[in-house]
Amino acid sequence: MRSWLTLRETQGKLDRSDVVQVQDRRSERRAERWAIRRGMRSLAKGRSAGCGLPGGREDGSVVLKVTDATGTSAEATTGANGRIAGFSGLWTCGMVWMCPECSVRIGAKRAEEVATVLAHHLAEGGDPLLITLTMRHHRQHSLAECLKALTVAWGKVTQGRAAQDDYALLGLRGWVRALEITHSVDNGWHVHLHILMVVEQGMSDDAIEALTGGWFARWSSGLVKAGMPAPTEDRGVDVQRADAAAMAETSGAWARYVCKGLASEAVMGSTKAARGISRSIYELMRDATVGRRFENPDTGDIVQLADMQARALLAEYETAIRGRKQLTWSLGSHDLRTGVDMEPEQSDEDIVAEDLEGEPVAVIPPHSWKIVEPRAAELLHITERDGADGARAWLDDLGVEWWLPTGLTDTRRPGVAPGADG
Numbered sequence: 001m002r003s004w005l006t007l008r009e010t011q012g013k014l015d016r017s018d019v020v021q022v023q024d025r026r027s028e029r030r031a032e033r034w035a036i037r038r039g040m041r042s043l044a045k046g047r048s049a050g051c052g053l054p055g056g057r058e059d060g061s062v063v064l065k066v067t068d069a070t071g072t073s074a075e076a077t078t079g080a081n082g083r084i085a086g087f088s089g090l091w092t093c094g095m096v097w098m099c100p101e102c103s104v105r106i107g108a109k110r111a112e113e114v115a116t117v118l119a120h121h122l123a124e125g126g127d128p129l130l131i132t133l134t135m136r137h138h139r140q141h142s143l144a145e146c147l148k149a150l151t152v153a154w155g156k157v158t159q160g161r162a163a164q165d166d167y168a169l170l171g172l173r174g175w176v177r178a179l180e181i182t183h184s185v186d187n188g189w190h191v192h193l194h195i196l197m198v199v200e201q202g203m204s205d206d207a208i209e210a211l212t213g214g215w216f217a218r219w220s221s222g223l224v225k226a227g228m229p230a231p232t233e234d235r236g237v238d239v240q241r242a243d244a245a246a247m248a249e250t251s252g253a254w255a256r257y258v259c260k261g262l263a264s265e266a267v268m269g270s271t272k273a274a275r276g277i278s279r280s281i282y283e284l285m286r287d288a289t290v291g292r293r294f295e296n297p298d299t300g301d302i303v304q305l306a307d308m309q310a311r312a313l314l315a316e317y318e319t320a321i322r323g324r325k326q327l328t329w330s331l332g333s334h335d336l337r338t339g340v341d342m343e344p345e346q347s348d349e350d351i352v353a354e355d356l357e358g359e360p361v362a363v364i365p366p367h368s369w370k371i372v373e374p375r376a377a378e379l380l381h382i383t384e385r386d387g388a389d390g391a392r393a394w395l396d397d398l399g400v401e402w403w404l405p406t407g408l409t410d411t412r413r414p415g416v417a418p419g420a421d422g
Helices: 019-040 073-078 102-123 143-158 161-168 205-225 244-258 281-289 308-321 348-353 366-398
Strands: 062-068 083-088 126-134 172-184 188-200 237-241 278-280 292-295 302-305 327-329 359-364
Touching: 019 281, 019 366, 062 366, 083 366, 102 126, 102 172, 102 188, 102 348, 126 205, 143 172, 143 188, 143 205, 143 308, 161 172, 161 205, 172 281, 172 308, 188 205, 205 237, 278 281, 281 308, 359 366
Parallel strands: none
Antiparallel strands: 062 083, 062 359, 126 188, 126 237, 172 188, 172 278, 172 327, 292 302
8 A cells, every 4th residue: 555645735826917816815825824823822832822812902802904905015015905904902923933924924024124225225326136145954953053053154254354344345335134944854954044235336246256255155164163064155155136227126026035034925825845845934834733635545535634743843943043033134334224214123023013004894802703713814805805794794694793893992882783783
């Protein structure tokens, strides 16, 4: 008898000109994220274990809201079109590393900030370079070992006389760096850095080679000092340069790529990575909670089971990643954000704590939310598709009590039946 096979999950190609397809795909991804977040409550040890639970309002109720996404950041970052729905009164953890929902909102906001900074420097005669630095590793390396080596190697890159010469002699203005982590069965933890650096416009190819070559040499030296094998140049560093004319169209895409984290299109796009080869943190979370689907080729039976290995890997990951920042900037006189017209930087917690501005549709009391919560993503989809009336009809069909928001209070009006219009 043959062994069970893991089913690879794929989605059809998305026609972005079809607003219905875009909205349906967005709803599907949100539903999956919410399912994962529910599952992570029993696995996570930190703040993400409580994300999405009621607690933002004194009476424990949750308010369904809806607004128009047209012209907002949600339209650009999540593909929302027409209405966008959300809940207020839910606690958010702001954990970019451990929460599939908060990380999407944080990643989208950070991408906006990076794009704003990049556009400023393009207008001020700067050229961007996108550099990826990777380390050699094997299955026996723990994630803690990899991250410790990264700290040593990155210090070699950005500190000392050679790093100062990058600014003074080679035309480096500054950089923003993002940390990304994946895991593969064959090679274990894969820790790498994406760096978006800005150099002076018109920098020669020789100067760019000297700059990036120096970075790789110091990166490699630091890894060896930390006890890791030396990376090869063909695998340890990748440099991309775009011409200035094209950057007006591609700068936003580069910013989103650098800030992708769990929120990237590569992670939650039309085709998931092949199971058993390499998995993002998002995919580990999904496999550990929602589960992986297996098929018996002899019988055609399909089962969906939580992945115990993914759970063990996530436990290691949560411990090792604690206290690290996903996005860091060069500082001091080389801070790329200096002089850029942008809002003051928010913390991750502040980004996700902002409630959706919009029309209150329904107040859902605590005893009703316990019934609604497993299907909350479905309610958001219905609200976006059919509006307030559709959402209220859905709640009535579910048979739960809900209240009409009234003026300055969310309490139920005396003598008015739940859901009544008058």
